[in-house]
Amino acid sequence: MCRVLFLFLQCSINFMFYKGHNIVKNQNTDLVLLTPLQMQIVDKAAAKTIPVKQLMENAGWAVTQEILKRYKPCSVLILCGPGNNGGDGYVVARLLAKAGWPVCVGAIGKPKAGSDAEYAARQWCGKTVENLEAYVEKASLVVDAIFGAGLTSNLDCRIADLLRKAKRVIAVDIPSGIDGETGQIKGYAPYAELTVSFFRAKPGHYLLPGREHMGVLVIKDISILTNTIFTIDIKYWLNEPGLWEIPRAEIEDYKYRRGAVSIIGGSQMTGAARLSAHAALNMGAGLVHILPLGNNEIYSNFSACLIVDNDPLEDVIQDKRRKVWVCGPGLSIKEVRRTLPILIAAGKKVIADAGVFQTDQIDMLKGTSIITPHMGEFKRVFGEIIEDKVSAARQAAVKTGAVVVLKGADTLIVAPDGRVAINQHASARLATAGSGDTLTGIIATLLASGMPEWESACAAVWMHGEAGYLCDHSWPNAEMLANNLGKARDNAKIIKKIDN
């Protein structure tokens, strides 16, 4: 009976989540990232059932547990700001002292009278020190409970100088000075070795340069109910399996149902299109064609599995089964101008890469499905980043109507409707020529298999990263990456949980 009730409740919740909000099916709520503003809404909603004092106690307890788990008793200075972040800090001070650790507090600003933080401060009966510079230098651990993710302006110079002197920093919620939405540094931010945040991570935990400041990031449950998320229009997710599902091989499959990938092959730089094709073949595309713009010999000799077109593009596009096209890898701007408009006019789903980003003509990209620039290419087409890269990528997605994959160590996958996935599942091993062409082939395969644009791009970026990880301590070239794609695809079915 209980189980039936539980399943009913779970189904209702899933239904609400899928129906009411801009969110993908099979949503794993662990992957939701909340902006600081959304977190405030969640806090307010949570406070209706659990008093903020209790949430603060839970948050401080969670941080304390993580410290006790990882460190041996040592001298700790807790720097407490004026807001709730500071309130958490006072709780940590009390609980660590209770556990027998030598603790003192440095108060940076005074909590407002009557606030929850003031209540927490009043519970602290231990030592509060004045000469913070000296204590910061002496302390074995400094707990940064100065500001949370919603810092509104640059960090005060005095606070920055203080944090600079700390040897080892543990951050409550986020290292002070990092913008929780954009990951940008507001003046200065310390490099923490452990960051403990609550309920759900914020985009700034994963976006660079903020990500580099987190150390080990742990997200702790502090008894806020998951359903408080459902009232919010979620826009950010961490890119991990569970955000998307990749199609399985089905009994009724045949090669066109699994998906046809077609690639424009340049006449001069032929390696790029071959790498895209190699990736698509290893990803398990139903069939892969290259349409050469010059001599087709090099493509014909490439792989027995590759089909090389002999007919002109105008004829080939008549084949309705060949819906997905890659245009750009290895192409000159002249070759792009000769082919891209034809593909768009024919209503093909085009993944535009590399060669298409040689001009600032945004109009040329309108009608493409997915564009995959790295930062240099992005700026060439869309201009300098004025605010932050997420806003810039969102504007680019709106202008072109395409999903924007802004490649880098924190690749963003941004849909024209504003959805943003942040990928951290990648390493610098991917920084090798042709790696982007490989990614394009992966995206094309997933798009051709029927996945929607944003989900295809998200899954592909994750698998590309996984292929890099599978190269295990070696320095892969793009061909080696492509060779790992079958395994990467298998691994993508494993739903990973965020470590807590």
Ligand SMILES: NC(=O)C1=CN([C@@H]2O[C@H](COP(=O)(O)OP(=O)(O)OC[C@H]3O[C@@H](n4cnc5c(N)ncnc54)[C@H](OP(=O)(O)O)[C@@H]3O)[C@@H](O)[C@H]2O)[C@@H](O)CC1
């Ligand atoms: N559910 C949860 O997640 C829970 C979260 N909890 C915790 O709450 C934290 C968020 O708390 P918070 O909103 O009070 O923000 P926080 O950063 O502590 O202080 C803001 C204060 O700083 C000030 N201020 C801002 N910028 C400044 C600057 N540059 N220079 C100087 N001052 C500046 C600002 O002043 P104002 O702008 O208002 O004038 C205001 O007084 C969160 O990080 C987590 O630790 C738990 O306790 C409970 C459950």
Ligand SMILES: Nc1ncnc2c1ncn2[C@@H]1O[C@H](COP(=O)(O)OP(=O)(O)O)[C@@H](O)[C@H]1O
């Ligand atoms: N330091 C890094 N960490 C993680 N991923 C990276 C890093 N450097 C590059 N990459 C990834 O490698 C790929 C490089 O693509 P791109 O710059 O287009 O290279 P190419 O044009 O040579 O194929 C992108 O997917 C990018 O996200």
Ligand SMILES: [K+]
């Ligand atoms: K902090």
